[in-house]
Amino acid sequence: LEVLIHNRGRxxxxxxxxxxxxxxxxxxxxxxxxxxxxxxxxxLEADPSHPRHLITVSGLGYRFEA
Structure with a gap:
């Protein structure tokens, strides 16, 4: 989580x-x-099946959105 937050939006x-x-x-x-x-x-997510903050980019990685 720390790595994602430090790279917020990326x-x-x-x-x-x-x-x-x-x-x-x-x-x-x-x-x-x-x-x-x-x-x-x-x-962390209000609805884990529809995340707003911990976003998966299929096959590539993850992104944190504030």
Whole structure:
């Protein structure tokens, strides 16, 4: 979440998020990221199935919108 907030409005690639959160050993394991983002959405979004803040850009990464 911190990485996304620091890059508010900009796309952060899946690879970059994985490396910054879990280190280089997880750089290609996007399943960790999908599960983690789902948990964050359940905690932070009013309607997790229609997120307004934690936006997925399919196949590329994620973006935080204030």
């Amino acid at each position: 796309l952060v690639s899946q690879r970059r998020l994985l490396q910054e959160v879990w280190g280089s050993s997880r750089g290609s394991q996007t399943n960790y990221l999908r599960v983690y983002m789902a948990h964050l959405r359940r905690k």
